[in-house]
Amino acid sequence: MGPQQPDLPFAEPSSKKEAAFDVEGAPMAPDGRRIHREATMVPMDELKAQRHGTWVECVFHIITAVIGSGVLYLPYFFAILGWVGGITMTLLFGAITWYTSRLLADAMVINGVRYRTYQSAVEACFGRRGGILLAIVQYPNLILTAIAYNITAANSMKYFAYTYKSFADSSLCTAVHPETGYCIDCKYWVFSIIFGAFQLFMSQLPNLDSAAWASAIGMLCSFGYSFLCLGMSIWQIATYGAAPTRVDGYPVSEIGHAQLTWDVFNAFGGIVFAFSFSFILIEISDTLKEGGRGPVWHMKRAVWVGVAIITTFYFLVSVLGYLAYGYEALYHNPYVISFWSQADNVWPSTAATTNVSRAANLLVLIHMVPAYQVFSQPVFAEVERVLRHRGKATLLAKTGYVGFRLCFRSLYVVLVCFIAIALPFFSDFVGLIGALGFWPATVLFPVEMYRKIHKPGRGMTIWLESINVFCALITICAIIGSVQLIIKDASDYSTPFSG
Template structure:
């Protein structure tokens, strides 16, 4: 059954599969497959071409997302002491567990062991049983949720461009209300087209563009925060964050918990780490070594940006830091620079949507092909000429299913357009199970760490502490969403 599933995935990816034995036999006869060994990896798939830099671009695209824009608000809830400390702790935990997860890409030998093509394959290889289904449900539900969150964030940035120009023309006192629905639909239409890119390793160029855009808007947010702090002639904020009195004690608790979720979401990339690692070319060096270096560089760079953007945003606005630094209109001028920053956010989210959605696309299509291998609608591809020498293989199933997926995420986004609360909930739900629990459990099995040994106890303590944080962040984010729903009218509320 497993072999059938892998062959189905290969067929879907237009990657003809040969076993290493078949390749060696054909080469020994000197037939038409002469030289095939140079074109295929040890698992019989087309050679992967990913490098340290492309892996880093994928990670940066996944990590430096819209979450960076909520960090000033998150630090405002926690204060100058707890805010940066929590951010550093999340970065350390994310990097450490990503190194554990990177070692799980191959079962056994890190250079020649059996490849695990995705997160679920790795869990199946090391843990098996019910945990595989549990992992799949959590991972793919989170990927779906991220697609919803990114649709919301993109529409907010597009609205911000419209409102920024309106404020410039009519003054800051004009409400300049606008609906997010048309912008979500525009974003969805673009994603319908891009979702037809067949495979994860074919979107490397989109990840590089998105990574450049993420640095662009993060840098603009940082620069505006510095300028605002200079204008204020000092840093705003306090050691403990927004004080009780300005908000109620209950609100202080809920907001602080939600801030944990926002920071967790800002470091969320473990759910696509194995898929990114599967794009890296074969050893030497091993894919795990390349992935660990890419993770280290990416997390150092993103943490530096996060600290600067979050802290400078808090320094500029103090307790009044907006939920979204570039769209909450803490800044009004220069309006054209805000427009550039928000346009960069939209372009970045276009790419990030695909980085998170492609693993889900691949899973559903692999499952469908395995379940109905003789269905023409699922397996048939139509060659569409793009140029005199290039053809695009159009799959009707891929066209229909992926388009339906984008439409569904768009409709849900229109129903729940709450940026901060949705971001916090997504970050909380995915952090412990995907970033901590499964990597720790697989590492314990892989290294055969004895139960109740010092290392085993330390790993379990780390996992337990992160579980407590996750539960608290979920409670805070749900409370925020409930509060928003009291005054929200679906498809009618404008900003």
């Protein structure tokens, strides 16, 4: 049984003759035009008004979503895995992400129907149960990522404040280092609320297409702190020489076999999830305007350019950071910004390097603003789309669409902010949920959808399923590592609003 068709197509082929299909799976009219029908209950004129994006703007969204502050932890993963393991995993999962994302881009148009969401495309291939299974994986991950970004933004504000010795006299500071005089602990929840308050305004942007300008700013910021990391690593090597590194990873004699195993599993997960953006790939593609060679071609170009840029930056940051600081220092201080600030007191630093640390934290903070929206806007769109079409929401009926959007999105931001404050080690749970979601969303569904649509031969099928099995094993390792990290950090849990 082939892919299912939606009940209400909005644009039929211009010819009664059977349409030919091109290599992207889109039907071709006799005059060579692609024919797309929309798998949605939104009229075509409204869709055109919502879509203004190009493949370049899709690259902005991809880079904003993927290159996060996690790039500043990549040298730490090299410290655990060593040169061989670090380089192999970085290049391997860059290639896997590129490959499976192109497979998924093929599924945004099925039998001439252009799908607006990942869930609707999966449902077209595997029915309602498949769509529900994907939704169970996809939407919790998007929400949890927004929570993690709230935490990251609050921490960036906190670390920025720490670089000023005068902050130690502030009422927000709760602990001061006895030797350096810098603040070392503060009321984190205040910074989280500040970021949440700003997101109350940003979340009223109508849709992801209207946030393209914010994603462009986010992309520039991600490049900014990545370049700072590269520049500081080069300066460090030129000033002090290369630090000790290892080919085979962190020495087991120093931490034992069990701890090294957990660390390796977490490093696998950290590198794998650093590349993942399949949860929102089709939602990003929904911003593409019609025309040219069609949305599939443009989305594949965006994937190619985006993943190439991401992999290049990841590789350079990892290699130069590892050379600059070495396996021993990175293992005990995973976040490379901590090497630049006098407030952290973990590495010889100056007023100049402290200013670089401030700039990096500020760029991370600014980047988190649009990144939060890239992962939250698909959640907003899905909830509002379902309620508008069903017309059964009491709040929607009483307040109208604009009023409902204001209330619903504001409540979402408040809840995200509250969870970010209430669970100090929530990022560990995000790692676990991300581990659970990586394989099905990034590999399993794209592979099986491609097989369903294109019916590849035996050799291609074996290749695709080999990738499937390998990524499933990596995911299992990452899950085990995340569970161990949660158990470890839960022992240091502190109550909300305590500091």
